[in-house]
Amino acid sequence: xxxxxxxxxxxxxxxxxxxxxxxxxxxxxxxxxxxxxxxxxxxxxxxxxxxxxxxxxxxxxxxxxxxxxxxxxxxxxxxxxxxxxxxxxxxxxxxxxxxxxxxxxxxxxxxxxxxxxxxxxxxxxxxxxxxxxxxxxxxxxxxxxxxxxxxxxxxxxxxxxxxxxxxxxxxxxxxxxxxxxxxxxxxxxxxxxxxxxxxxxxxxxxxxxxxxxxxxxxxxxxxxxxxxxxxxxxxxxxxxxxxxxxxxxxxxxxxxxxxxxxxxxxxxxxxxxxxxxxxxxxxxxxxxxxxxxxxxxxxxxxxxxxxxxxxxxxxxxxxxxxxxxxxxxxxxxxxxxxxxxxxxxxxxxxxxxxxxxxxxxxxxxxxxxxxxxxxxxxxxxxxxxxxxxxxxxxxxxxxxxxxxxxxxxxxxxxxxxxxxxxxxxxxxxxxxxxxxxxxxxxxxxxxxxxxxxxxxxxxxxxxxxxxxxxxxxxxxxxxxxxxxxxxxxxxxxxxxxxxxxxxxxxxxxxxxxxxxxxxxxxxxxxxxxxxxxxxxxxxxxxxxxxxxxxxxxxxxxxxxxxxxxxxxxxxxxxxxxxxxxxxxxxxxxxxxxxxxxxxxxxxxx
Amino acid sequence: xxxxxxxxxxxxxxxxxxxxxxxxxxxxxxxxxxxxxxxxxxxxxxxxxxxxxxxxxxxxxxxxxxxxxxxxxxxxxxxxxxxxxxxxxxxxxxxxxxxxxxxxxxxxxxxxxxxxxxxxxxxxxxxxxxxxxxxxxxxxxxxxxxxxxxxxxxxxxxxxxxxxxxxxxxxxxxxxxxxxxxxxxxxxxxxxxxxxxxxxxxxxxxxxxxxxxxxxxxxxxxxxxxxxxxxxxxxxxxxxxxxxxxxxxxxxxxxxxxxxxxxxxxxxxxxxxxxxxxxxxxxxxxxxxxxxxxxxxxxxxxxxxxxxxxxxxxxxxxxxxxxxxxxxxxxxxxxxxxxxxx
Numbered sequence: 001x002x003x004x005x006x007x008x009x010x011x012x013x014x015x016x017x018x019x020x021x022x023x024x025x026x027x028x029x030x031x032x033x034x035x036x037x038x039x040x041x042x043x044x045x046x047x048x049x050x051x052x053x054x055x056x057x058x059x060x061x062x063x064x065x066x067x068x069x070x071x072x073x074x075x076x077x078x079x080x081x082x083x084x085x086x087x088x089x090x091x092x093x094x095x096x097x098x099x100x101x102x103x104x105x106x107x108x109x110x111x112x113x114x115x116x117x118x119x120x121x122x123x124x125x126x127x128x129x130x131x132x133x134x135x136x137x138x139x140x141x142x143x144x145x146x147x148x149x150x151x152x153x154x155x156x157x158x159x160x161x162x163x164x165x166x167x168x169x170x171x172x173x174x175x176x177x178x179x180x181x182x183x184x185x186x187x188x189x190x191x192x193x194x195x196x197x198x199x200x201x202x203x204x205x206x207x208x209x210x211x212x213x214x215x216x217x218x219x220x221x222x223x224x225x226x227x228x229x230x231x232x233x234x235x236x237x238x239x240x241x242x243x244x245x246x247x248x249x250x251x252x253x254x255x256x257x258x259x260x261x262x263x264x265x266x267x268x269x270x271x272x273x274x275x276x277x278x279x280x281x282x283x284x285x286x287x288x289x290x291x292x293x294x295x296x297x298x299x300x301x302x303x304x305x306x307x308x309x310x311x312x313x314x315x316x317x318x319x320x321x322x323x324x325x326x327x328x329x330x331x332x333x334x335x336x337x338x339x340x341x342x343x344x345x346x347x348x349x350x351x352x353x354x355x356x357x358x359x360x361x362x363x364x365x366x367x368x369x370x371x372x373x374x375x376x377x378x379x380x381x382x383x384x385x386x387x388x389x390x391x392x393x394x395x396x397x398x399x400x401x402x403x404x405x406x407x408x409x410x411x412x413x414x415x416x417x418x419x420x421x422x423x424x425x426x427x428x429x430x431x432x433x434x435x436x437x438x439x440x441x442x443x444x445x446x447x448x449x450x451x452x453x454x455x456x457x458x459x460x461x462x463x464x465x466x467x468x469x470x471x472x473x474x475x476x477x478x479x480x481x482x483x484x485x486x487x488x489x490x491x492x493x494x495x496x497x498x499x500x501x502x503x504x505x506x507x508x509x510x511x512x513x514x515x516x517x518x519x520x521x522x523x524x525x526x527x528x529x530x531x532x533x534x535x536x537x538x539x540x541x542x543x544x545x546x547x548x549x550x551x552x553x554x555x556x557x558x559x560x561x562x563x564x565x566x567x568x569x570x571x572x573x574x575x576x577x578x579x580x581x582x583x584x585x586x587x588x589x590x591x592x593x594x595x596x597x598x599x600x601x602x603x604x605x
Numbered sequence: 606x607x608x609x610x611x612x613x614x615x616x617x618x619x620x621x622x623x624x625x626x627x628x629x630x631x632x633x634x635x636x637x638x639x640x641x642x643x644x645x646x647x648x649x650x651x652x653x654x655x656x657x658x659x660x661x662x663x664x665x666x667x668x669x670x671x672x673x674x675x676x677x678x679x680x681x682x683x684x685x686x687x688x689x690x691x692x693x694x695x696x697x698x699x700x701x702x703x704x705x706x707x708x709x710x711x712x713x714x715x716x717x718x719x720x721x722x723x724x725x726x727x728x729x730x731x732x733x734x735x736x737x738x739x740x741x742x743x744x745x746x747x748x749x750x751x752x753x754x755x756x757x758x759x760x761x762x763x764x765x766x767x768x769x770x771x772x773x774x775x776x777x778x779x780x781x782x783x784x785x786x787x788x789x790x791x792x793x794x795x796x797x798x799x800x801x802x803x804x805x806x807x808x809x810x811x812x813x814x815x816x817x818x819x820x821x822x823x824x825x826x827x828x829x830x831x832x833x834x835x836x837x838x839x840x841x842x843x844x845x846x847x848x849x850x851x852x853x854x855x856x857x858x859x860x861x862x863x864x865x866x867x868x869x870x871x872x873x874x875x876x877x878x879x880x881x882x883x884x885x886x887x888x889x890x891x892x893x894x895x896x897x898x899x900x901x902x903x904x905x906x907x908x909x910x911x912x913x914x915x916x917x918x919x920x921x922x923x924x925x926x927x928x929x930x931x932x933x934x935x936x937x938x939x940x941x942x943x944x945x946x947x
Contacts, residue, residue, distance in 0.1 A: 136825050139835060163762050218764055219819055310762050315836065362834040365859030383764035384840050386819050 038078035041069070044335050047084040047107040049201065051277070051289065052141075052318065055355045056081045056111070056343075063342045069335075077335035080105075085247070086112035087199040093133065093323075094124045102596065108323060108332045109339070110134065113201035113275075115319040116208075116387050120397075123390035133325045139317035140344050141357040143275045144381050145205040146306035146313065148253075148282070150266055151375075154305040156182045160377070163310035166213035169271060170234070173241035179270070186266075188553025192241040193252040193272030196603040197400055202249050205314040206273035207400055208393075210238055212385050218312050219386035223395045235403045242405050244520045244559055244583070246604040249274045251584045253287040258579060260300040264551050268582055271307075275316050277356035279306040280374040289356075308380035314387065318360070401447070407520040407605035408451040410475055411439065412507045413492070414527040415456045418568060420494035421528075423591035431528055431566050431591050432494050438598040439489050445602040448479030451519065454488060455510075457503035458495040459533060468499035468533065469506060475514065499533035500570070501542045504577055508546060508558055515556045520605055522559040522583070526598075527574065528566040539573060546580035559583035561601050566591045661890050664688055664698060666705040666777040668828075669879065671853070673704055675900035678893065685709060685777030692884075701887030704897065706777045707878035708784070708932045715878035716894060717901030717908045718923055719849035721778075721785050723869040724830060729842045730867035732759040733766075740872050743786035746843060747810045750817025754842075763842070768814070769822035769829040770845035773939045778877060782845040783938055784929040785875040786814060794875070794928050798937055815945045834858055838865060847877050849905040852915040868917050875928035879906060 041064075048056045060079040063069055069077045082104045084092070089110060092098070097106045112118065118134035125132055147169055149157075156179070157164050157172075169192075175181045178189035195203035212218060214234035215225045225231060246252075252272045259268040281289040282304050285297030320343070322328070322336045342348060349359035356369055366378045388396065413435065423431035446452055453475030461470055472488050473481055507523045515521050531537060550557055560581045562574035565588045575585040583604075588597040665673035666685040673680045685705050691698060707715055723741065725733065730741075736757040737745035746768050749756075754763035771779030788794040790810055791801065801807045821840060822829040830846040834854065848868070855863050881897050883890055898908050905913035912920035929935070 136827065138827075142836065144839075310764075312764050315839075358837065360835050362837070362854075362858040362862055365861045366837065381839050382760075382762045383767070383842075384836065386821060 036080065038080065041076040041078035042071070042331060042335055043105075044077050044079045044109065044332055044339060045105045045107045046079055046081045046109040046111065046336075046339075047089050047104070048081055048111045049086045049089075049113040049318075050083045051113065051275070052111070052355070052357070053081065053083040054290070055351060055357075059343050059348050059351065060339070062348075063339050066342070068338055068342045071331070071335055071338070075331070077338060079109075079339050082107075085199060086114065086117045086201050087204075090117050090121045090124070093121050093325075094128070097325075097327075102593070106325070106327045108328050109336045110321045110323055111140075111318055112321075113316045113318060114205065114314070114387075115139065115317050115321075116204060116314075116393055117201070118319060118321055119387070119390040120393050123394050126390075127394075131324075133323050134321050135324055137319040137321045138360070139315070140320050140340070140360040141318045141349070141352040142315045142360060143277045143318075143357050144308065144313050144315050145202055145209065145273060146276050146279060146308055146376070147271050148274045148279050148304045149271045149307055150302045151305050152266065152302065153179075153184075153187065153270055154307060156184055159305065159307055164307050165310035166209050167216075167311065169307075169309075170210065170213060170238045172270075174237045186553055187270070188267050188555075190241055190271075191243050191269045192238070193249070193269040194239075194242045194245060195249050195252075195273075196245040196247060197397055199247040199600075199603050200249065201316050202274050202278075203245070204393075204397075205316065207396060208314060208388060209273075209309065209311070209385055210235060211396060213311060218383070221386070221388040221392055221396075223392055226392065226396055226399050232399070232403060235399070239403055239405045240518065242520070243269055243557060244522065244604045245404070246584065247600045249278060250288045253278060253282050254584075255579065255582045256304075257282065257287040257300060259551075259582070260302055262551075263301070265300070265302050267551065267553050267555070276306055276358075276370070276376050279304050279376055280356040280369050283374045284369070304375050306376045306380075308377065308382070312383040312385040313381045314385050318357070404447075405520055406447065406450050406518070407522065408475055408511065408514070408516050409446075409520075409605060410453045410455055410507050410511050410523045412469075412503060412523050412525045413439070413454070413456050413489075414458070414498060414500075414503075414529065414565070415461075415492055415495050416458045416498040416529055416532070417494050417496055418498070418529050418566075421566070423566070423594075430494070431594075432492060434591055434594050435526060435565065435598075436489050436492060438595040440486050441595055442598045442602045443478065443482060443485060445599060446478050446605065448482075449477050450605060451475045451516075452478040452481075452485070454485060455503075455507060456492060457499060459497035459499050461495060468502045475511070497532035498527065498529040499536065500527055500529070500531035500573070501539055502533055502536045504560065505542050505545065508549075508560060508581075511558045512549070512556060515558065517556070520559070521557065522561060522604065524561050524563070524601055525574070525577070526563040526565055528569050530568070530570040530573070539576075543576055543580045546577065550581050557582065559604070561604055562586070563588050563594075563597060563601060565589075565594060661701045661888060661893055662699070663702045663704055663881075663890065663893070664700045664884075665703075668706075668771075668776065668778050668847075668850070669704055672879070672897070672900045672904045672906070675903060676893065676896050684775040686775045686780070697886055698884055699886075700884055702890035702893065703882045703884055705880060705882065706781060707880050707927055708781065708929055708935055709777070709880075709882070713880040713882050715880050715927075716897045717906035718876045718878045718910075718927075719847045719906045720870055720921070720923065721782055721875045721877055722846060722848050722851060723843050723871055724833070724846055724851050725843045725867050725869060726838050727865055727867045729754070729759065729763065730869055732757060733843065734869070741869050742872050743789035743814075744810070746871075747786065747790065747814035747817075750814050752817075766817065766843070767819050767841045768843040768845070769818055769833065769841035771829055772823040773942055775825075778845070778847060780935050780939060781875070781877050781927075781929060783942060784935050785871070787811070787938055788875065788928060788930060789871065789873065794926070794930055796930055797934060801941075811941070812945055815942060830854070834862065837862060843869075848907075848916055848920065849877075849901075849913070852905040852913050856915055870917075870921050873928055874921050874924055876923055878927045 060081050064078050121134050122132035172190045173192050179187035197203040197207040214231040259265040285299045320340045322333050344361050346364050349361040349364040352359045370378045419432040420430050423429050423434040454473040455471050457469035511521050561583045562578040562585045564571040564574045578585040586597045588594045662679035664681045664683050667682050670682050749766045750768050752766050755761045770782040773779040773783040830844050833841050833844045902908045910923050
């Protein structure tokens, strides 16, 4: 039986990804599309990393409509694809994939961006005394980790005539004179863009590469290596150059692109570890890898160059893992294998190439868009770094948590009256109730020596009736005030109006006043409404002020990560605020997603 | 044709591997008892009539899957090491024959042969050949394994010299390559435990070779040559394979990839000889021999000694023997190799 109709909602996937998910890198954004009815066929649920959701959705559609989906005996397979970030899926699978609306159905097939996630999953299961469920699998497409750098900066390093390695990049990151050491003081300090390895595959790979560089090894990285004092110091030195972390490289790429339009791309960030595919997308004028309807790509004024580190690099190898999980039947495995065969056929592999990945089937030649025209080199990489043993991978993530750059963060929470509106009709919880839980849960993601403060805002609050905000806890090490933070957040109540602009501007200035160059300085702004402050309606003034202070080689960057919370939030204004500070807006218009969104926001630290 | 696969081996721990290695040292002798060697003793066969080929069932070494898939018989694919261990343990396999490589069943005549070769990027092959004095040997490869390419005339960007071969414990070809490498170093295929124990240079060379091979070459269920092609030649520098596999697979890969691959026949030439070994308790599989030869030829094995189409113009003639040590010595070598891994 052929299935000609397959209505998985690609449009939903694409639009939902626009704020904080999508292409370029495996993101923490997980989108569960409206899964279509498999009819009489056997549904084969597949969880894939977000950067390949559009590709796999297309391929699944073609498979379902083909004779290849026939299983014999009148049965047929129906592949359904959902986007799940690799790090998030690893956590879900470790916990047995609790089935609910947010998580979606338990997968038969899992395709994280890198097989390293499969190793981490098996190691975590082993730590729990459980059997592994992710057998070793063949990749069906590849994309190497590269260091993306604006072309003038790569030229200044002499690349490609002069080989550039992680060690060179990392030394430059610790160079006190920054780019001045290479004759370009106008570019300011060397700023490294790096995502959070607990969420992002490119970050996981670059962290592995970083530790290899620190040990001068290319294989056999051990826990003993990682624990060496000099290696830890090296790692901390590298992390000190990071502008902020985050769940997706797309944040950096989008901000880079916006800065490019203003001619300031060279002072935003100097280098970002991304997948090769992202460099292609960026140089094509599509930094997030997704073209919205009507969006016309504009090639950047300053293109990026993919630097393939001389020590070697790692592939995001996109394994096709048919899970050995208790919920997977033999028939489902058989059907999954048929889909695996289908996507490795040359026809499907040509599609892979169109999307900027390297085909896993060597029968298909590497061609456009993997070419110098788009800043990448099909002859590279020349050599690969070895993926460490699973226990080293999990140990490495633990060490990173200890060595990462610390943060100085003000949590700026909207306690306007509308926060008392229903957030979850099923439970009767208000938006504020849900936000409290999200904030308290996310505190676990901070280190005890991260400085975290709490400020709330609404009109007519505080000692003076004219005050628009109130500091409830100062920005101090969280370890010393965690319990008080939990208690204080728990006691919040909804009050008056939303003085969004004043509260944002004042919070920004407050963090700027105590700017600490050794930390990530940021405001986390959560708001569910529009500015309702008659005394200050000057949005343009706010945006201009934020932008002016964020630009230039001597800028002291304070990022405002904004969460648009609930249906009535002013997403576009919050987006402008976030982007003015080279940060990111997060869409939690569905209030029940706030916990996941808040965790993604905190991944920036 | 029905192909089944037994449950895949996963996470074989070092202790299990060691036990397996120890068992397999004795296994090589037991195999000779349980595999009916040659045609001169039909007494242990369970039947006196020769069944037709489609009534037979065979267990087939994983590397020979494409060959066995061409046979009209019931097939079970299994790593050669696994089958050997079962036979050594005295298990009744329930098959009529074992299609595998010769050293496992040394007195059965091969149905087809293929040289053990190396595949390398052309630029690496040139540098390596020059460094090795014009002729690449495993002795030379072991000496440079893990060293920077720049130290032997290559580019800095090539990193360290990374040779690769399949896991000798589980892979039939992997164990042959290990035998070929050591035969190269000791300059004889007819060596014994005493030869390597009395050679002062051997431990260092063997260790360097072992540790110079990336662990990813030994990934479960992975063939390093396949992985190398998938990774567009990035993961390894020199990959041990067979002429048959290389010619077959390179015929289908994209031209831009094929043009960057050089095939090297390391000296002295050794061969992977494929045998159809009757198993104790099974029917006589001789009716399958012709089909097996056809299948081998179709997969670019040498049945009449002529190199297959697609082999390099300077592909050598085959030596009269496989150039490899006997099965017992191979098993002991694997044990030694495992010891270095631990």
